[in-house]
Amino acid sequence: MAMDCNSAQRILDVTVQHLRRDRETQSALAHMRQCADCRSVWQARQRFDDDLLVALDDVEIPVGLEARLLAAVKAVARPNAPQAVPPAPLATGRPRVRGWMAAAATLFLAVAAWQAVAWQMRPRQVALEDLRVRAAELLEQVSRGDDLSALPAFDGAFRVDGLSGWLQSVDARGLDLDGRKGHDGLAAMVQLSQSPGSKAIVLIVPASRVAGASRLAAGDAVRYAPAPHVAVRSGDYVYICCTTPAHLPVLERWAAGAAA
Amino acid sequence: MADESTAPTAAELVHQHYELVYRVAYRLSGSAADAEDLTQQVFLSACRASEQVRNPAAVRSWLLTILRNAFTRFRTRSQGRPWLSLENQAEPAVAALEQSEVDPEELQAALNELPAEFREPVILFYFESLSYREIAERLDAPIGTVMSRLSRAKSFLRKRLASAHPAST
Incomplete structure (x- = not known):
């Protein structure tokens, strides 16, 4: 058995909800099929989970709670209900001062409204973690045999210097990061040149759109679930590459070169 | 009964x-009095904004989001509980797990010992049956x-509840 009991139980504990096709999960499942001890641990945990679900729901509802809640919301909803706190008295300042204050308040509101519009219009940044999750989901999708045709066709222009020796693009699509349509980046299904038959996803996003991009100067390999990644900043772009665990070393070597 | 358009x-x-x-x-706060206060806060907030509800099917999730926000504020006000380390929790034996009834x-009591950062994912996982990704989105983590x-x-929880009923063998 290639995988030990502790590793198999740890992996299956967090992946049972969405059993993945990655090699680590498949190894854990294969281990469990052969290991009676792990099977019994797993079955006991499943039964415990079921009991936990029932017990969590077993909470005694206080008598009269619904009536008390209804009374509370009706008291708030009634427009002419007596106020627990009396309204504040009206201001009694001189009329000319009140006029200046009103003008200043109007000006302030106009500036605030303009800034709010500008804030909405600015390009939004995306967390690096969200891009990693996005890449992992796309990898899961292509591992199932689907393609990226659900994404929009790519018609932008991104330079991908340094990638050509390492990756062969199979399909490149546009990436919409903020739901406003248009291309904010590129999502590509690729094959690692040094590993025929391998599949990987590469997201290429302008560094200005990625929060925390400056931390990526030396490359950043992440091995934890749901799938291993390499993230690296090179020039004006951030590259997030996600592949199966067996091919991670190839990406790490590429990231070291790209960061240098 | 509300239909889909109202x-x-x-x-x-x-x-x-x-x-x-x-x-x-109750499962989040661990106290009947706090749970009733939180429930009232949820419905007062919800009723003020109920006209904005466009998708009655999502009301349950919306209410639980309001609850979680209210609980976060409540927790901020009443901090001071000692931190519990969850590192290196040894798993109970299968026999202990099988003989334990929850x-x-x-x-x-076990949930109360869990830091809120750990309790909230448990509640979202079991009560709302959310996926990991959905929980991550809700908790912004x-x-x-x-x-x-x-x-x-x-x-x-396995260790704590199994040790409450140790296996006889």
Whole structure:
């Protein structure tokens, strides 16, 4: 058995909800099929989970709670209900001062409204973690045999210097990061040149759109679930590459070169 | 009863959802009095905004989001509980796990010992049946963090509840 009991139980504990096709999960499942001890641990945990679900729901509802809640919301909803706190008295300042204050308040509101519009219009940044999750989901999708045709066709222009020796693009699509349509980046299904038959996803996003991009100067390999990644900043772009665990070393070597 | 085109009335909101909201509030706060306060806060907030409800099917999730925000504020006000380390929690033996019955009160005592950062994913996972990704979105946390916290919280609950009923063999 290639995988030990502790590793198999740890992996299956967090992946049972969405059993993945990655090699680590498949190894854990294969281990469990052969290991009676792990099977019994797993079955006991499943039964415990079921009991936990029932017990969590077993909470005694206080008598009269619904009536008390209804009374509370009706008291708030009634427009002419007596106020627990009396309204504040009206201001009694001189009329000319009140006029200046009103003008200043109007000006302030106009500036605030303009800034709010500008804030909405600015390009939004995306967390690096969200891009990693996005890449992992796309990898899961292509591992199932689907393609990226659900994404929009790519018609932008991104330079991908340094990638050509390492990756062969199979399909490149546009990436919409903020739901406003248009291309904010590129999502590509690729094959690692040094590993025929391998599949990987590469997201290429302008560094200005990625929060925390400056931390990526030396490359950043992440091995934890749901799938291993390499993230690296090179020039004006951030590259997030996600592949199966067996091919991670190839990406790490590429990231070291790209960061240098 | 609200159909798909109309927002639910305050009475409908309370009648249809108060038991669920109270149960989750109780499991989060660990106290009947705090749970009732939180439940009332949820429905007062919800009724003020109930006209904005466009998708009655999502009301349950919306109410639980309001509850979680209210609980976060409540927790901020009442901090000071000692931090519990969940590192290196040894798993109970299978026999201990099989002989343990989950008692609701002991479960609550165990939940109360869990830091809120670990308790909330458990509640979202079991009460709302959310996926890891959905929990990550609700809690604004990386998915890897959610998976790790959920795994450690479940491990802690298994150990804590199994040790309450040690195996006889």
